[in-house]
Amino acid sequence: MTDTLPTDADREELDLLLHGFKISRILRLVADLRVADKIPIDDQVTVNDLAATCAVLPEPLLRVLRALAAVQIFQLTPDGRVAHTPRSRLLRTDMQNSLHHAARFWTGPGSWGAWAKLDVAMTGGIPHEAAWNMGRYDYLRQHPDEARIFDEMMANYPDNRHAAIAAAYNFSAAGLIVDVGGGNGAALRHILTRFPGTRGLVLDREDVVGAIKPEDRMEGRIAVQGGNFLDRVPSGADLYMLIRVVHNWSDEDCVRILQTCHAAMAPHARLLIGEEILEPDPARGRPTSYLIDLQMMAMFGHARARTEAEFRDLLE
Template sequence: MTDHETEDDREALDLLIRGFQVSRMLRLVADLGLADKIPRTGSRNISELATACAVLASPLLRVLRALAAFGVFRISTDGRVSHSPRSVLLRTDEPNSLHYGARFWTAPGSWKAWGVLDAALAGDTPHEAAWNMSRFQYLREHADEARSFDAFMANFPDHRHQALAASYDFSGANLIVDIGGGNGEALRRVLARFPSPRGVIFDRDDVVAAIPPEARLNGRIDVQGGSFFDLVPEGADIYLLIRVLHDWSDEDCIRILRNCCAAMNRSARLLIVEQILEPDPAIGRPSGYLVDTQMMAMFGTARERTGAEFDQLLQGSGLGLERVIETTSPVRVMEVVPI
């Protein structure tokens, strides 16, 4: 390795070490809605932006200058700010906007838990060590952050919702139940593509209560509150579990899957939509391992899983894998049936 290569690696690692600083600045500009205040083409003076955001121009300039060094926004020497390809992704009108991720990943619940990540190495759950409560209890008690979580799930940058709708034929279904369906974005994507089925969003009472009538596709979507640890609604042709199992331990996942199995008739299908973790990080996607560590920070034994680990869950649940469907997203669709 040459001295030049060593210095390149040193600088790259140094920037990774200080990545939390970049994350926090991105959260700041997302909270200000700053990307929406800059036209897609053209620019605005820093003083105009500061006035629009009700903040001081000088510190805002310093934040934007630092972000521009990472390719987020462009700023001229005379203080005019315009979009870069990266900063456009922070606009709320951008498909799969990263505005919501910038606010969610650094929200207080997650931020404080990552501050005590070492608790996981002693067998504790960092979120519980930080907040003295479970992640879901925290979200119930912090409604603003819970709704931020819902918005982030609806705009997750892996394009999972449209990828699911495009990769599976739902045309033969009469009823689709989205278990742990959040604010219903995935189900809306599916029903928009397939006009015949109806849908049910099944999630915690506080989650479904936050879904406004206009988000229910003129009555095609019903909502039902409850816990998938107790039961799953019966009578659906297709059940969806989209990025649910990675929130839970193996024992909890098997309990959820058994309740799904109990609700399904012999012809029903369960679609488990998850990112299947590549065992070798040399060829896997970095985002997958970051999410895996996030699950550890939030829930302790929850995790992203390899294909073999999903097989083990199914073996204990009374369900069998029919096929795995690739999508245009990092997630895959595991089609599962009762056995």
């Protein structure tokens, strides 16, 4: 603990954090307009031309870009030209692990509405249900635009987990992998590209697998199945994966998901769980990890990020 008095810099930094929601919101605005894709990667464009391409007025666009430029997202010249910065390039859809989808998602209406009701979590309520009178996945089923942005965000997450998992584990012995809650199949595409003798099956909610395009199924090597992993998981695979699924659920629900996986698995089959492990000491952890934990609180109430000790307890 320190009893040092706050400095002017502390005041400035805290004040900026208090404005944080405005930055998230205007990032969604520019991502919805695809501003980053419309600025040449190594050149400038006038704000007037950019506004015309986006079909918006130059003056409000300029004000939005000016606020972002103050936090090094885009740069503006005094004569009204705009160019990229390293940060704004991350918003281009052609960047690997583009943050374009995340920019559109976090303040998208469903998430935004749930955060407005965050207080109810303090007395055991579920903010998303307080905001929308329905669970998160029912909401996504009824709002396919937001649901597909969610799927894309998961496939392009900054943790780069799908490529990392494909590189970290030897999948060559697995003839068939079931990705349980596998989203739009991104993890399997990474794995099957590295391991040509392997096939995959994505199990996810009906609307999620229904949106996976035939060209993303690797010429039939990836099959899809709509279903509910709380009730049943397909049998017959050599390997099962739960990637970023467990943190969406309470301990009781996690046990149920693990039991349905176990019931589907032959004795030789393996289960891989891919999750971020929460650092118990916030002074050492990444701030976004604790914010994702709160996203789980806002969306699902009892869902949570877990420390290594909590994962061990859960799995035991």
